Amino acid sequence: MSFEATYADFSADPARLSNADVTLHRARPAGSHLVVDAGGSVTLEFEVADPEGVPQVTLTVTALVSKSGRSPGYAPVDVLFQGEALAEDLTVPGGGDLPQDNVFAVPGRLLRRGTNRLEIRSSAEARTMLRLYRITLDPVFERGRSERARTAEAARDSVFAYRTERRPAHAAASAPWQAAPRLLFHVDRGERSLPAQLGWRGTDGAEAALSFQSNMSDFHGCYRTADGTAYEYRGRLTGRWPFTAETENLSTAALHRFRTEEGWGGGWHASEELRLLVEDGAVPVERVTWRDQRGNSGVAVLHGDSAEAEVTGVEASSELRPAHEVAGNLLEDTRAKWLAPDDTAHLDLTLARPTAVASYSLTTANDHPDRDPRDWTLYGSHDGRTWTPLDTRTGETFDARFQTREFTLRAGVRDGAGAGAGVAAETAGYRHYRLDITRNGGAGEVQLARVRLAAPAGGQAFTGYYQRHDEGPIGYRGTPAPASPGSSAHHLAVDLETAAQGLAETARTLTALASRLRLV
Structure with missing residues (x-):
């Protein structure tokens, strides 16, 4: 007996098929299912290498009938195998939001060596649509095998x-x-x-x-x-x-x-x-x-x-001192805030020691969402004078007051590639960091309640x-887990190794050229 896992999964577009070819008549994909109109049909052809020893096949048709107003709908179907009716004018349950499994026994005598044909027809008298989600066929003693294969294939996209x-x-x-x-x-x-x-x-x-x-x-x-x-x-x-x-x-x-x-x-x-x-x-x-x-x-x-990076001081390009809304409030665990009376501003943070920062977080203040930062760049510096861009964000928004959002530094920014989606990267060990806010939500002031810099984790466990079921x-x-082949860290390591080999080869070439020049 040789009967492959056989299914047609119409919840994907294009449909996922195993050992199956599908022909549609008055039927069309609709995202999570096929829509079969009145008089429409779906024909599935599949191969059986050897039907010997298969006394019966379990056929599962997962479908739903669309509603008509408050009515559960009406779209009876015929199910035919090799042209022989397994069911006629079957009324598939309708009216709900979830598809129903309709299970049929296919006599083993109907199986053929080679191509087999299953047809599902929606009646010409149907008043609503038949929604067809999937079809599976299995030898009776291996029921569920094709469904397991279907879900395993679907789970590849995880x-x-x-x-x-x-x-x-x-x-x-x-x-x-x-x-x-x-x-x-x-x-x-x-x-x-x-x-x-x-x-x-x-x-x-x-x-x-x-x-x-x-x-x-x-x-x-x-x-x-x-x-x-x-x-x-x-x-x-x-x-x-x-x-x-x-x-x-x-x-x-x-x-x-x-x-x-x-x-x-x-x-x-x-x-x-x-x-x-x-x-x-x-x-x-x-x-x-x-x-x-x-x-x-x-x-x-x-x-x-x-660990949170130890910040020993913070200075702002401007702050509202009369209201005590100063940069120093950003380092406190209170709801006091920093407010700059301008629509752009920057903050300079000094650390106790040079620290590689992997992420940073910003906390919104108590009022006026239009004062929240929208566009900014985080820079790092060894001396507080020469700055290196580390992470750039544009069009960021916050949903609530005193909301904290964490931002992981992204690769590519330091190379001038912008802030496109990239792998998380650690910065060099800088002692000075600058948050340069270049746009807010439209107000004439910029404000924040808290800024934090985070050093790379030594590794999280769980x-x-x-x-397991039952x-x-x-x-x-x-x-x-260590970085594995195919991971971003692995690719970075390979790139660095390749670059090092290239530099070594260049050095050898230059040495040889210098020797020849001396001989000349």
């Missing part, structure tokens, strides 16, 4: 970006949604399963919890800001990629890679690498929780030894638990 919106909790159903920062995330421990739920907590105490559609097209959840304000939270998928060194560069937040261990049987045992990335436009995360579509779940609480929870922990 970096997700969403356009998000929020509105206050308990608002009226007609209340408008407000645009919120992009959500970008990647959670992968090598099990090739799509996430079903995701939650996180930021270092400022803000929290989010959300659940995804099975095809990852949308999510819905809740969000609570650092000050305790609760919101409904939803998002629409805008991009999805496999994890590579290039897609790692899509985020300005830190990607965490951990060498992990699982605790069971009285000891700790090595397990797959865990990668975590959550960027929601706010501060870094300190806890991530997830559950995948197979029912596995986990929690990782991050901890490490990153502690948590993991629970099993009990086990211990789960991790330590920073």
Whole structure:
């Protein structure tokens, strides 16, 4: 018996197909599904090398009928295999928001060696549309094999970006949604399963919890800001990629890679690498929780030894001394602020010792969002006179008063490549740093409540638990994983090594040329 995993997944465009060719008639892709109009059909042809020993095939058709006003809709279908009807005028459930699995038994006698043909027809009498999400076929004793193969293939694209919106909790159903920062995330421990739920907590105490559609097209959840304000939270998928060194560069937040261990049987045992990335436009995360579509779940609480750089002094290009809104307030853990009576300004921070800074954070002040910085450049200097650009930002916004946002220094800025998406990079060990604010939100003043510089972390670890479907929870922990081939750090190391070899070769050439010149 030879029967490959066979499926057609219409939740992607183009559709994901395995051992299948699909022909459409009066049907069209609609993002997360196919729309089949009245009288339309979808024909799937697949190969069977040897049908011997297959007494029955399990056919699963995942579909939904669109509504008609308050009616659940009407779009009966015929299901034919090799032209023989398995079902006629079948009424697929409709009216809901989630597709339904419709399971059929295909007699083994209908299987042919070579090409086999399955056809799904929407009745010419249909009054609403048939939405077709996926089709899978498996030998009866291997039910679910094609679905597992489909989800594993879909899970290859494991970096997700969403356009998000929020509105206050308990608002009226007609209340408008407000645009919120992009959500970008990647959670992968090598099990090739799509996430079903995701939650996180930021270092400022803000929290989010959300659940995804099975095809990852949308999510819905809740969000609570650092000050305790609760919101409904939803998002629409805008991009999805496999994890590579290039897609790692899509985020300005830190990607965490951990060498992990699982605790069971009285000891700790090595397990797959865990990668975590959550960027929601706010501060870094300190806890991530997830559950995948197979029912596995986990929690990782991050901890490490990153240290705030010791700033011994700060001077501003201008400040409002009569109101005590001076630069020195930026170093205090209070809500006092610094205000410059101009729409541009700069701050010079002096450190106790030369320090390589990996990130910095800005905290908004108590009022007037139009005084918040929008465009700025962070510079470093050894002597306080000659400045090197380290990080440039344009069009940045803040969502709330006393909101803290952290910015990771990005590669390419120091080379004059601008502030495009790049890998996180540490600066040289400068003693002086300048924040040059070149544009604000439109007011005649610039203000901030706090500025912090952060030295590179010595490495973050995590502690948590993991629970496989239908099993009990086990211990789960991790330590920073070394850079692997394909990672940004690895590529940087290779580039440096190549450059060093090139310089060595140049030196040898120049030495040989000098010797020849002496002989002349």
